[in-house]
Amino acid sequence: MHGICKRFGATVALDNVNLDFERGEVHALVGENGSGKSTLMRVLSGAIKADAGTITFDGQPYSPHNPMDARRMGIAMIYQELALCPHLSTAENVLLGMELHSFGVIDRTTSRQRTEEALKLLGITNLNVDVPVSTLPIATRQLVEIARAVALDSKVVVLDEPTSSLTQADVEKLFEVVQILRDKGAAIVYISHFLDEIKRICDRMTVLRDGVNVGAAKVADVDTDTIVSMMVGRKIDTIYPRSERHPGEVLLEVKGLHGKKKPEDASLELRRGEVLGIAGLNGSGRTELMRCIFGLDSVKSGKIKIGTYEGTAKPAKRWNEGVGMLSEDRKLEGLALTMTIADNMTMTKLKPIISNVQQGEDAKQWIAKTGVKCRSPLQAVGELSGGNQQKVAIARLLYHDVDVLLLDEPTRGIDVGSKETIYALIDQLALQGKAVLMISSYLPELLGTCDRIAVMHKGNLGQTRLVAETDAEAIIREAAGA
Amino acid sequence: MKNILKNSSLTNLLGLVIAWCFIFAFFWWKAPPNFHSLDNFQTMARQVMPIVGIATLGMTCIIICGGIDLSVGSVVAFVTVVIARLLLQFHVSPWVALLGGVVGGGLWGFVNGFIITRLKVVPFIVTLGTYLFVRGAAKGLANSRTIDSPSSWLNDLTSQPKGNHAWYAFWNLFPTGVWVTIVGAVLVAWMLKRTRFGRHIVAVGSNEQAARLCGVPVERVKLAVYVLAGLFMGLAGLMQYSRLTLGDPTAADGLELKVIAAVVIGGASLNGGQGSILGSLLGAWIMTTISTGCSQMGLDNWVEQMITGAIIVMAVAVDKLRLRRE
Numbered sequence: 113m114h115g116i117c118k119r120f121g122a123t124v125a126l127d128n129v130n131l132d133f134e135r136g137e138v139h140a141l142v143g144e145n146g147s148g149k150s151t152l153m154r155v156l157s158g159a160i161k162a163d164a165g166t167i168t169f170d171g172q173p174y175s176p177h178n179p180m181d182a183r184r185m186g187i188a189m190i191y192q193e194l195a196l197c198p199h200l201s202t203a204e205n206v207l208l209g210m211e212l213h214s215f216g217v218i219d220r221t222t223s224r225q226r227t228e229e230a231l232k233l234l235g236i237t238n239l240n241v242d243v244p245v246s247t248l249p250i251a252t253r254q255l256v257e258i259a260r261a262v263a264l265d266s267k268v269v270v271l272d273e274p275t276s277s278l279t280q281a282d283v284e285k286l287f288e289v290v291q292i293l294r295d296k297g298a299a300i301v302y303i304s305h306f307l308d309e310i311k312r313i314c315d316r317m318t319v320l321r322d323g324v325n326v327g328a329a330k331v332a333d334v335d336t337d338t339i340v341s342m343m344v345g346r347k348i349d350t351i352y353p354r355s356e357r358h359p360g361e362v363l364l365e366v367k368g369l370h371g372k373k374k375p376e377d378a379s380l381e382l383r384r385g386e387v388l389g390i391a392g393l394n395g396s397g398r399t400e401l402m403r404c405i406f407g408l409d410s411v412k413s414g415k416i417k418i419g420t421y422e423g424t425a426k427p428a429k430r431w432n433e434g435v436g437m438l439s440e441d442r443k444l445e446g447l448a449l450t451m452t453i454a455d456n457m458t459m460t461k462l463k464p465i466i467s468n469v470q471q472g473e474d475a476k477q478w479i480a481k482t483g484v485k486c487r488s489p490l491q492a493v494g495e496l497s498g499g500n501q502q503k504v505a506i507a508r509l510l511y512h513d514v515d516v517l518l519l520d521e522p523t524r525g526i527d528v529g530s531k532e533t534i535y536a537l538i539d540q541l542a543l544q545g546k547a548v549l550m551i552s553s554y555l556p557e558l559l560g561t562c563d564r565i566a567v568m569h570k571g572n573l574g575q576t577r578l579v580a581e582t583d584a585e586a587i588i589r590e591a592a593g594a
Numbered sequence: 595m596k597n598i599l600k601n602s603s604l605t606n607l608l609g610l611v612i613a614w615c616f617i618f619a620f621f622w623w624k625a626p627p628n629f630h631s632l633d634n635f636q637t638m639a640r641q642v643m644p645i646v647g648i649a650t651l652g653m654t655c656i657i658i659c660g661g662i663d664l665s666v667g668s669v670v671a672f673v674t675v676v677i678a679r680l681l682l683q684f685h686v687s688p689w690v691a692l693l694g695g696v697v698g699g700g701l702w703g704f705v706n707g708f709i710i711t712r713l714k715v716v717p718f719i720v721t722l723g724t725y726l727f728v729r730g731a732a733k734g735l736a737n738s739r740t741i742d743s744p745s746s747w748l749n750d751l752t753s754q755p756k757g758n759h760a761w762y763a764f765w766n767l768f769p770t771g772v773w774v775t776i777v778g779a780v781l782v783a784w785m786l787k788r789t790r791f792g793r794h795i796v797a798v799g800s801n802e803q804a805a806r807l808c809g810v811p812v813e814r815v816k817l818a819v820y821v822l823a824g825l826f827m828g829l830a831g832l833m834q835y836s837r838l839t840l841g842d843p844t845a846a847d848g849l850e851l852k853v854i855a856a857v858v859i860g861g862a863s864l865n866g867g868q869g870s871i872l873g874s875l876l877g878a879w880i881m882t883t884i885s886t887g888c889s890q891m892g893l894d895n896w897v898e899q900m901i902t903g904a905i906i907v908m909a910v911a912v913d914k915l916r917l918r919r920e
Contacts, residue, residue, distance in 0.1 A: 408806065428809030439807055446807070448800035450867040455793055459808040462790040508808070 116165035118151055118323075125151040126162070127323045133268060133299040138290060140310040140331065141303045143320035144343055144555065144588075149303050152320070153270050156301075157189040158182035170267065180209060187268045188261035196253055198246035203227040205245055206260045230263040231255075233296070234289045251282035258289055269293060270301040275309060276395050287313050305393050307336050307592050319343055337585070344555070344584040352560025353539045359563065360384035363547040364435075364516050366405060369414035374400040376571035378414075380549075382516065387538060387548040388576065389558040391587050392568030398551045399440055401573065402518045405549075406430050406437045418516060431460050436509035440520035440551070442498070446505045449494030453479065453486055453504055456493050460512045478507040483533050499530025506534065510541075517541065519550045523557060535561055555584045567591050603870060606861040606913065610876040613909075617880060621887035629890060636754065636768065642882035644752045644771030644833035645670070645846070647875060649853045651775075651782045652703075652823030652830075654874040657857050658786070659819045660799035660866025661710065661717040666827055667849035668728035669702045671842065673831025675732050677748070678741035678841025688746040695835065696828035702728055703824015707817040725850070732843035741841035751836035771833045778826070783871040795819055799866025855902070856881060859909040880905070 118126040126148045133139045141149050155162045158176030167174045169185065176182035179189070189195075196205050203220075204211075206227045212219045227241045236255060245253055254274060261269045271290070275283045290313055294300055302314055310317060311331060318328040319342040326342055364382040369375060374397030382388050392398045403409040405416055407426045416424060421433050430437075439445040447456050454475035475489035482503040486496060493504055502522065509517055522538070523531045538548055538561055552558045558565055559579055566576040567590040574590055622630050649666050656663050673695040680691040702724060709720045752771040755762075765773075786792035794815045797805040806812050834846055859877030862869025881902060888898035 406807075426809070427807060428811060431809040437807060439804075445801070445803040448797050448804045448867065450800045450863075451793075451796060455797070459793070459797060459805075459810070462793055464790050466788050466790065466793065468788065 116152065116155060116167075117163045118148075118155060118160070125323050126155070128165075129320070129323070129325045131318055131325065131328075133301060134316075135267075135299055136294055136297050137315045138294055138300045138302050138313055140314035140317035141301055141320065142305075142307075142310065142317060142339065142343060144553070147320040147343075148323040149320055150272065151323075153189065153272060153301070153303070156182070156268075157187060157270065183209070183264055183266075186264065186266045187270070188264060188266035189270045189272065190254070190257045190261065190274060191272050196245050196257060199244055201243060202231075202239065202241040202245055202248070202256050202259075205256055206230060206241075206263050208260070210264070226263055227259065230259040233262050234259055234292055251278050251285065254278070254286065255289060258293070262293070266298060268299045268301065270303070272303045273305070274302075275304065275306065276393075283309070305592055307339055310339075311336070336589075340585045340588050343588065352535055352557070354561065355539055355543055357385050357387075357542050357563060359386040360545060363419055364405070364549065365415070365417040366401075367415040367417075369401065369404055369416065370412045371397075371400050371404040372410045372412050374571045375404070375568065375573060378568070378573035380566060380573065380576060382547045382549050384515075384547050385542055385545045386563045387542050387550060387561055389562030389565040389579075390549070390551045390568055390573070391553075391555065391558055391565055392591050394553065396568040396591070397571040398568045399520055401568070402437060402520055402549070402551060406435065406518055408437075431512060431514070434513075434515040435518065436460070436512055436514035436516070437518040438505055438509060438520055438522055440524060442501050442505060447493050447501055450492055452490045453484065453493055453496075454489040456504055457489075457507050457511050460508060474511060478511050482507045482510070482537065497527070499526035502526050502530060503533065506537065510537075515546055517546060517548045519548060521551055521553065523552070523554070531557075555587060558587075559584060569593050603861070603873075605916070607870070607873055607876065609912070609916075610860065610873060610880065614876065614880050614883065617883055617887070621883070621891070625887050625890045629887065634886070634890075638879075638882050638886050639768055639772050640752060640754065641886070642878050643768075643775040645830050645837070645849070646852055646856065646878050646882075647772075647775040648778060648826055648833060649830040649849060650856050650874045650878050651778050651871060652826030653850075653853045653857050654860070654862060654869055654871055655782065655786070655795060655819050656717075656823050657854075657862045657864060658799045658866060658869045659795045659816060660802065661816065661819070662721060662854070662864065663706065663820070663823060663827075664718070664721040664850050665702065665706065665724040665728055666830075666853055667846040668725050668732065669699050669824070669827040670831040670834050670846040670849055671844065672702070672728050672732040672735070673698050673828050674835040674838060674845055675736045675741060675841040675843050677832060677835045678743040679735065681743040681746065681748075682741060688748045691746075692748065692832055695832045696825055699828020699831055700821055700825040703820045703822070703827065704817070706824070707820030710820065711813040711817050729843070736841055736843040738843065740838075740843075743840060745839065748832070748836055749839045752833055753836075771836065774829070774833075778829070779871050779875060786871065791815070791818070796867060799868075801867070852881065853878075855906050859906060861913060877909075 116126050116129045129152060143149050154160045156167065158179050158181050174185065176185065197208065203223050207223055212222050212226065224241055231239055234255060239252070245256055248256070274286060278286065290300055302310070304310055314331045316328060317331050319326050319339065321343060360383055362381050362383050367379045369378045378401050380388065390398050400409055404411050407424060407430055411424050418433050418435055443449065454471050457475050457478055458471055472489050479486060479489060484500050484503045484507065486500065493501055496504065506522065522534055541548055550562065562579055564576045564578055565582060565587065567574040567587055569591055570593065628634055649670065653663060653666065676698045677691045677695040680686050680694050706721055706724055709715055710717050752769050755766045755769055786795065794805065794810050797810055798812050798815050802812055835841065838845060856878035857869060857874045858864065859880060860869065860873030862874065884901055884905065885898050888901065
């Protein structure tokens with residue numbers, strides 16, 4: 113891959129990236145969330161088109177039109193979220209899109225044989241290929257996906273965070289399979305946050321940071337500290353305003369919180385006038401912690417205390433108690449895109465009979481204060497840019513005048529200008545004596561805006577530390593469990 | 595002007611009006627000369643407003659909220675039977691019969707809403723079930739016959755008022771049923787736009803998860819929408835009774851599809867969050883214009899059915915094209 117560039121609106125996701133993968137190697141691709149790994153792999157697999165750059169595959173220029181094209185040419189992607197049809201059998205899944213048939217009638221015997229051969233190559237012999245894959249455990253389903261790559265005779269296999277939902281024993285099994293594939297002469301691209309795994313099974317590695325290739329090396333030649341510093345490798349600049357803050361009394365107290373899904377054990381104290389950051393990998397349970405506090409996920413045990421109110425509650429009650437939450441997913445959960453800006457901002461505090469004049473005035477006020485660029489408060493939120501949508505979502509919390517703000521990835525996928533506005537807002541809120549709990553995958557942002565940071569690792573929330581007493585490398589190490 | 599064009603709900607209504615004008619002009623040209631007369635307008639209003647129109651009010655709320663109701667026709671038939679039996683066997687006053695009918699509709703709405711929100715079965719399946727169940731119940735209640743009932747003022751709700759008092763001239767333009775529809779439409783449109791409940795309905799249909807995040811009591815809103823719609827179905831049943839002047843368990847067959855078609859032509863999205871009362875009524879009005887025009891041209895019923903079918907698909911396709919352009 114040579115000189116790959118990709119922009120999304122104002123964001124540069126990939127900037128002139130060069131990369132090469134060789135036959136018979138396991139190549140690690142590392143970088144923080146948002147460093148461009150996934151985008152790069154989506155270019156490789158034909159899911160998106162690069163703006164510039166060329167890819168050469170087996171000596172031939174290669175430009176897939178779509179994922180199926182890429183699969184046919186021998187490039188297979190195995191994503192974090194499994195891409196299997198749960199109602200179809202193993203054999204049907206493995207041969208999906210390239211069924212063996214004559215005049216549309218599937219040749220079941222040959223299909224079964226092909227599937228069993230592929231599985232055998234991976235050292236799996238005792239699997240009934242006729243049962244629906246939904247009856248199989250997660251780890252086996254992943255092997256089925258890899259078998260799909262084998263059946264296609266793929267020359268490049270990309271594994272995107274393959275171990276994030278596996279147990280230790282399953283991870284060992286996966287590693288064996290990866291080694292078998294490598295010995296067969298495939299090039300394997302291994303994306304993972306867990307550095308110990310990379311040390312174990314990868315031969316070479318490439319580090320991406322902010323869409324730039326910052327170096328490649330033989331894994332055997334570098335130690336964990338070097339990898340981490342390559343991943344971080346930047347100084348925290350001045351776009352993060354942080355005034356002198358004086359934390360007051362405790363507003364939110366969480367003790368030994370155990371959610372039905374996640375987290376397993378989380379305790380924290382959030383004070384008036386401070387910003388507390390939660391770092392951690394995707395899927396470590398950060399979002400679920402927030403949802404448990406806000407009453408969107410159910411809680412198994414543990415204590416939640418907000419001001420003088422104790423116990424769990426539904427979102428409606430939380431709003432009344434002065435708690436507001438910003439969802440990490442604007443489109444799915446944050447905003448009602450077909451509704452107007454005014455409706456979205458005032459949704460939590462509507463009067464039984466709405467005065468459109470009053471509602472419009474309120475919305476205008478907060479549009480001005482948060483700098484939303486729009487034609488009028490009656491414009492549909494879906495027509496705005498990502499950054500402006502996010503400002504609307506945050507303005508909802510401000511309009512409601514909450515004391516505790518739960519912000520899940522407040523700056524995900526928005527332009528730099530909007531980010532700065534949001535950082536400034538968070539700082540102002542802390543100065544006004546609000547309490548802010550903030551999740552972010554972008555470490556510089558956490559280090560720049562928060563007073564204290566805690567790290568979530570596999571459902572457990574670590575100790576809270578003052579920002580001055582920690583740094584990016586320590587956080588990455590704690591998040592990766594190294 | 596540009597701003598008006600960018601406002602998608604306004605362009606949608608404008609598009610419907612223009613479409614209606616074309617259809618109307620076509621029939622003016624082709625159909626008998628009295629097609630554009632006041633009389634004919636009154637006939638069309640009497641045909642569409644009381645039954646389809648009132649049911650449309652309820653259906654629009656349900657569809658905006660992201661649901662669907664296939665049991666409309668059955669509920670309407672059930673209500674005609676209830677009213678007829680109340681009048682015939684219990685000799686109640688027309689007011690009580692009216693109330694009984696409307697409450698009966700509301701009850702089935704409650705059943706739909708309760709199963710949808712508590713047992714978490716999707717609305718399509720639940721109302722497909724009640725579509726059969728309620729039709730059966732209506733037949734059982736009527737012993738599979740029509741029920742003749744003593745005549746009362748309920749019979750006059752949908753017929754053209756007579757009398758030439760100048761004072762009443764305006765009132766006498768339309769029968770009571772049409773006025774009830776118009777008043778109901780204004781109220782529901784106002785409710786959807788200007789009350790918390792109405793905005794919650796739109797929010798649940800637009801993005802249920804976001805509504806939940808905002809503390810909207812999602813389940814309660816859905817249940818209330820089905821009950822409200824049920825009450826309108828009850829009212830539509832009353833109008834159906836008034837037109838038939840008897841209770842008929844086989845009445846209003848296929849009404850639900852007409853009503854859904856009107857709502858969809860009117861610009862509502864079956865994914866929820868979009869739609870308007872005025873749009874839905876215009877949709878119903880367009881369909882009536884076509885059927886009246888076709889019959890006055892002496893065309894067979896099959897022509898009208900094919901045209902209506904094509905119009906439904908075209909209306910939604912054009913809407914999609916328009917949105918894609920934006």
